[in-house]
Amino acid sequence: MDRLQALKVFVMVAQAESFTAGARTLGLSGSSATRAINELEESLKARLFTRTTRRVRLTEVGRDFLEEVRDVLAQLQAAESAVTGAAEKPAGQLRITCPQELGRIYIAPLVAEFLEAFPEVSAQLLLVDRNVNLVEEGYDAAVRIGDLPSSGLTALRVGAVRRVLCGSPEYFSRFGQPLQPADLGRSHRLILTGATRREWRFGHDQRMVVRVEPRLVVNSVAASIEIARKGWGICRALSYQVADDVEAGRLVLALEDHEPSPAPVQIVYPQGRKSPAKLRAFIDFASERLRKIPALRLDGR
Structure with missing residues (x-):
C-alpha cells in the first residue's frame, strides 16, 4: 500500500478506534488496514497504537502524529481542490460538537439550515456535555460555553450567557x-x-x-x-x-x-494554514446567526 493511502488508513483507524471500522470507510478489509499500519509503524520506527482484543488506542506518539497527518491531508485536499477549481465550494462531511441543551435549542436547527443552504455538505452533530478533543476525535468545530484554555485551537466569540x-x-x-x-x-x-x-x-x-x-x-x-x-x-x-x-x-x-460574570459562547476549531471551504462556510454562517439570538447577546442580558 502506498504511503498516502496508509496515512488515510491511519486517520480512519484512529478515529474509529478499530481496524475493521476504519478500513470499512475506505472500502478496505480489516487485514489490509492492519498490514498498512504495521508497515507504517515499521517505517517510522515507532508504535502508533496500543492494541487490545476490544479496541485500538493511539499512543502519545500516535496522537502527535495524527495532528500532523490531518494537517498534511487537509493541505493536500486544498491543493487538489485549487487545481480543479473547487477550492471555494463547500462540500464533504462536517463534524460538529456542542453541549446538549445548546445543541437542542439552537445548534441542531442551525445545522439543518446550513445544510439546506449548502446541498453538497453533510454533517454529523454530537451533543455531549464534555469538551471533545477536536483533533484526536476528528471533529471540525465545536460550539462551547466558557473560556478557552490554552490550546492549539482558534476561538470566535459569538455571544455570552449567565x-x-x-x-x-x-x-x-x-x-x-x-x-x-x-x-x-x-x-x-x-x-x-x-x-x-x-x-x-x-x-x-x-x-x-x-x-x-x-x-x-x-x-x-x-x-x-x-x-x-x-x-x-x-x-x-x-x-x-x-x-x-x-x-x-x-x-x-x-x-x-x-450572579457570576457572563461566560462566553464561542465557535472553536483547530488552527490550520488553510481551513477547508466547508468549515469556513459554517463558521461564517453560524457566527452571523448566533450573534443575532437575543438570549446569547454579548452583554449576556
Whole structure:
C-alpha cells in the first residue's frame, strides 16, 4: 500500500478506534488496514497504537502524529481542490460538537439550515456535555460555553450567557424570594443538576460559596427546569436555557445582583494554514446567526 493511502488508513483507524471500522470507510478489509499500519509503524520506527482484543488506542506518539497527518491531508485536499477549481465550494462531511441543551435549542436547527443552504455538505452533530478533543476525535468545530484554555485551537466569540437562579411565580409567592445567597440553605427547595458538586458559587469573581442541600437531584437540566416551572422549587441554569420561560413569566430570576460574570459562547476549531471551504462556510454562517439570538447577546442580558 502506498504511503498516502496508509496515512488515510491511519486517520480512519484512529478515529474509529478499530481496524475493521476504519478500513470499512475506505472500502478496505480489516487485514489490509492492519498490514498498512504495521508497515507504517515499521517505517517510522515507532508504535502508533496500543492494541487490545476490544479496541485500538493511539499512543502519545500516535496522537502527535495524527495532528500532523490531518494537517498534511487537509493541505493536500486544498491543493487538489485549487487545481480543479473547487477550492471555494463547500462540500464533504462536517463534524460538529456542542453541549446538549445548546445543541437542542439552537445548534441542531442551525445545522439543518446550513445544510439546506449548502446541498453538497453533510454533517454529523454530537451533543455531549464534555469538551471533545477536536483533533484526536476528528471533529471540525465545536460550539462551547466558557473560556478557552490554552490550546492549539482558534476561538470566535459569538455571544455570552449567565448562570442564573430561577423559580416560578407560584413558588416565590409561597416561599418568598431569597435576598442573599445564604438564604438558600434555610427554607427553600433546591433542585440540583448533577450529583457531584454541592456548592453554588456567586458573585462576579465566584468567591461567595454556598453549600447546598438539595431536596431533589436530577441529571438533566431540562428536567430540573421543568420541575421549577411547575412550582416545586428553585433550580440553577444558564440564561439561554430559561430565556423563553422568563420572558413569558413562567419563571422568575432570583439573586441577579449576585450572579457570576457572563461566560462566553464561542465557535472553536483547530488552527490550520488553510481551513477547508466547508468549515469556513459554517463558521461564517453560524457566527452571523448566533450573534443575532437575543438570549446569547454579548452583554449576556
